[in-house]
Amino acid sequence: MDFLLSLWNNTVLVCAAAGWALAQIIKTVLYACISKSFRAERLVGAGGMPSSHSATVCAMATAAAISYGLGSFEFAICAIVAFIAMYDAMGVRRETGNQAQVLNKMLESFQRMSDENLSDEEKLKEFIGHTPLQVLAGAVLGILVAVGVILLRG
Secondary structure (H helix, E strand, O other): OHHHHHHHOOHHHHHHHHHHHHHHHHHHHHHHHHHOOOOHHHHOOOOOOOOHHHHHHHHHHHHHHHHHOOOOHHHHHHHHHHHHHHHHHHOHHHHHHHHHHHHHHHHHHHHHHOOOOOOOOOOOOOOOOOOHHHHHHHHHHHHHHHHHHHHHHO
16 A cells, blocks of 8 residues: 555656546547547557647656756656657657558558458557647646646645
């Protein structure tokens, strides 16, 4: 029980988890509104608006800044991890998603020429990376979540 209590009392961890959870819920609702269909995978999947990776790491960095100060090693570590995660989401992971779209279109073309059908599980995931706007929205959400959680905790 002490283990769970110490996790709950870790403000940086709680803020990061809350940032991730809220971003995933918002992402799922937005996807359902736009596509007119609910996909449970969006609750845990990568890609989409807002970036849950950005929300998580920005909530973590903001909580560290508020809890330990901007000059602390805790904030320094969190800020560097946040920068790397957001840069990667807009770069390598976004490009991977773009390549997956092209490859899936190629597979569909080949599929039309043959009698084989690809299942959804065989297709490459296209929701992987983020646009700069998705990353920015996630970052702002993460900052707001951290401030809100810290204010609620007193």
